[in-house]
Every structure is written in C-alpha cells, then in structure tokens.
Amino acid sequence: MxxxxxxxxxxxxxxxxxxxxxxxxxxxxxxxxxxxxxxxxxxxxxxxxxxxxxxxxxxxxxxxxxxxxxxxxxxxxxxPVLAAESEKNKWYLKLVNAKNPMIQTDVPEVETETLDSEGYQVDARIMKDLEAMFEAARADGRSPMICSAFRAWDTQVSLYQNKIGRVMNEEGLNEEDAAIKAATVVAKPGTSEHQIGLALDIVSSEYTNLDEGQMETEDQKWLMENSWKYGFILRYPLDKSDITGVIFEPWHYRYVGKKAAKEITEQNLTLEEYLGEEPVGDPTENIK
Ligand SMILES: [Zn+2]
CATH class of the missing domain: 1.20.5 (Single alpha-helices involved in coiled-coils or other helix-helix interfaces)
Structure with missing residues (x-):
C-alpha cells in the first residue's frame, strides 16, 4: 500500500x-x-x-x-527674345530714329559700294546678302526695284528742306509747323537710316508709288515674306508707328543681320523693341 x-x-x-x-x-x-x-x-x-x-x-x-x-x-x-547685350553695339543693329538722332559728326564713316546702273550705294558689308535677296526674288519671277539707298548728309538735308518748302506752299503752314509735318514723311537729317547705308527703299516694278498700295503688289508680298532670310526687315510696319516714330512704309527695308531679322520677324517686333529701347511716339501727334 x-x-x-x-x-x-x-x-x-x-x-x-x-x-x-x-x-x-x-x-x-x-x-x-x-x-x-x-x-x-x-x-x-x-x-x-x-x-x-x-x-x-x-x-x-x-x-x-x-x-x-x-x-x-x-x-x-x-x-520675347531680344538682342543679346553683346550684340547691341554691332554695326548692323545701330539704332537711328527721332529719339536717337546723329549729329553730322556722329554719322559713321561708311564704306559704300555701288549697286547697279542707277548708282545706288549701300554699306559694302550688306552687298552680298542684298544681291542674294534680289537673285532669289528674280528666280521666283519677281522684279522688285530699288528707288533709294545710301544718302550722304547733304542729300538728306536737301530732301528735308525741299519737303518743308513743299508743305509750306501746299498747305500754307509756317516753317515750324511745316517742319513737323515734313518729318513724318522725310526723316530729319540725323534720324534717317539711309544715312548709315543700311536702309533701302524697294518698290515693285509694276507699281512705283511710295504709298500703301505697295503692300498689295506681288513684289512687295514676296519681300515681306522672304527678306528676313537675307538679313532685312520691313522697318516701319503697319500699326507700329507709335514705336518707330515713322508712318507705315511698306517699302523701307533695313539690314539687321540674319539672326536679328529672323527673331524680329518671327516675333513681329520693331528694331526699337528688339533692342529694348523706348518707343519714339506717334509721328503725326504734333501735326497742326
Ligand atoms: Zn526709306
């Protein structure tokens, strides 16, 4: 147990x-x-x-x-894409307008070259591009014509004085008022791009009047469409007079170089805007 x-x-x-x-x-x-x-x-x-x-x-x-x-x-x-600082002082971007006038001694010494039988001259440095533009126009069946190019100081003075005289006669204005009016059509000496050899007035061979009818011509249409390819811009476009200080001139072309011409045209700018400069103001504003 x-x-x-x-x-x-x-x-x-x-x-x-x-x-x-x-x-x-x-x-x-x-x-x-x-x-x-x-x-x-x-x-x-x-x-x-x-x-x-x-x-x-x-x-x-x-x-x-x-x-x-x-x-x-x-x-x-x-x-917008504007001119680079390093470019602004280049000869081909020189700004000449009523707000940036030259006195006689400021006008750069331009080595000119004669263009054709008419004896028109331009800055020799733009010759190659200008000839290429005219060649291309002719190849496309167009026949634009130059009617003004480089102007020496004295030539611009006499053009301006003659215009003042005509305005005084035709409109009975005094010299001071006539001078203001004349300057809207013929640039006052020192303010014209023709004086630096970089501007040309180009018209259609089918219509040679310097008026708005130019823009309707086939030659002018060709230039407006193609001139930038050769370094030229239509310098005083429609609706930009308050910036350029010059009336619409569908015949005045200005050499600015190919890069600037492309950028200005593509962006619908004026040279003043491209250089970042002040607008000049409407040229017809002070007319009495
Ligand atoms: Zn002109």
Missing amino acids: SDIRQRRRRSRRNIKRIRQRNRRVLLSVGLLCFIVWAGFVNVSKQKKEQEAEQAYAEQQEKKAREAKEVKAGKEEKDE
Missing part, C-alpha cells in the same frame, strides 16, 4: 512539475510572440511613415515641377 501511495505522490509531483514547466514554456512562447508582434508592428509603422513621407516629397516635387513648367511656358509667351 505504502508503495502505491508513494508512487501516486511521486506521480502527482511529476504532473505538477510538468504543468509548471508547461506554464513556463507557454509564458516564454507568449512573451516571444509578443516581442515579435511588437517588433513587426513597429517596423510596419515605420515603413508606413517612410512611405507617407516619400509620397509627400514626391507630391511637392511634382507641384514645383508643374509650377516651373507653367512659368517657363508663360515666359515663352510673354517674354
């Missing part, structure tokens, strides 16, 4: 020990699970935070990029 009791006691102790051990094991496993779970939660939380941060940064970057693109687009639209 005592044997049996002893065995039972032993077995109860064993069972107790086993239970205690199982409890410890369970506890340890539980603890381990908790640690692993907590770690996992923490890592995934960090990961989520990182992802959110990254998404935010990407969003900000995208916004900045879009804003930049919009600004660039605007600049392209609003801000």
Whole structure:
C-alpha cells in the first residue's frame, strides 16, 4: 500500500512539475510572440511613415515641377527674345530714329559700294546678302526695284528742306509747323537710316508709288515674306508707328543681320523693341 501511495505522490509531483514547466514554456512562447508582434508592428509603422513621407516629397516635387513648367511656358509667351547685350553695339543693329538722332559728326564713316546702273550705294558689308535677296526674288519671277539707298548728309538735308518748302506752299503752314509735318514723311537729317547705308527703299516694278498700295503688289508680298532670310526687315510696319516714330512704309527695308531679322520677324517686333529701347511716339501727334 505504502508503495502505491508513494508512487501516486511521486506521480502527482511529476504532473505538477510538468504543468509548471508547461506554464513556463507557454509564458516564454507568449512573451516571444509578443516581442515579435511588437517588433513587426513597429517596423510596419515605420515603413508606413517612410512611405507617407516619400509620397509627400514626391507630391511637392511634382507641384514645383508643374509650377516651373507653367512659368517657363508663360515666359515663352510673354517674354520675347531680344538682342543679346553683346550684340547691341554691332554695326548692323545701330539704332537711328527721332529719339536717337546723329549729329553730322556722329554719322559713321561708311564704306559704300555701288549697286547697279542707277548708282545706288549701300554699306559694302550688306552687298552680298542684298544681291542674294534680289537673285532669289528674280528666280521666283519677281522684279522688285530699288528707288533709294545710301544718302550722304547733304542729300538728306536737301530732301528735308525741299519737303518743308513743299508743305509750306501746299498747305500754307509756317516753317515750324511745316517742319513737323515734313518729318513724318522725310526723316530729319540725323534720324534717317539711309544715312548709315543700311536702309533701302524697294518698290515693285509694276507699281512705283511710295504709298500703301505697295503692300498689295506681288513684289512687295514676296519681300515681306522672304527678306528676313537675307538679313532685312520691313522697318516701319503697319500699326507700329507709335514705336518707330515713322508712318507705315511698306517699302523701307533695313539690314539687321540674319539672326536679328529672323527673331524680329518671327516675333513681329520693331528694331526699337528688339533692342529694348523706348518707343519714339506717334509721328503725326504734333501735326497742326
Ligand atoms: Zn526709306
């Protein structure tokens, strides 16, 4: 009997020990699970935070990029390409107008070359491009004609004086008022581009009047479309008189070089605008 009791006691102790051990094991496993779970939660939380941060940064970057693109687009639209500072003092971009007149001694010494049998002269440096333009026009079946080119100081003085005289006679104005009116048609000496050998008046051989009818001629249409390719611009365009200070002259072409001619024509600018200079003002404003 005592044997049996002893065995039972032993077995109860064993069972107790086993239970205690199982409890410890369970506890340890539980603890381990908790640690692993907590770690996992923490890592995934960090990961989520990182992802959110990254998404935010990407969003900000995208916004900045879009804003930049919009600004660039605007600049392209609003801000024209103007003459580079390094170009502004080049001989072919010389600005001569009523706000930037030359006195007689300012007029650059121009080496001129005679163009044709009529004896018209231009700055020798534009000769090659001018000839190429006329050649191309003829090849296209056009026949434009030069009717004025380089003018020496004295020539411009007599043209201007003659015009004043005619206005006084025809309209009964005094000399001062006649001079203002004359200057809208014939540039006052020192303000004409013809004096620097870079300007030409070109008319159609089918219509030689210096008036707005020129722009209807095929020759003039050809020049307006193609002259920029050879470095020339129509210098006093329609609706730009308040900037150029000269009435619309669909015959007066000015050499500005090929790069400037292309940029000016493409952007519908005047030389004043291209050089960032002040507008001259409407030439007819002070007429009485
Ligand atoms: Zn002219």
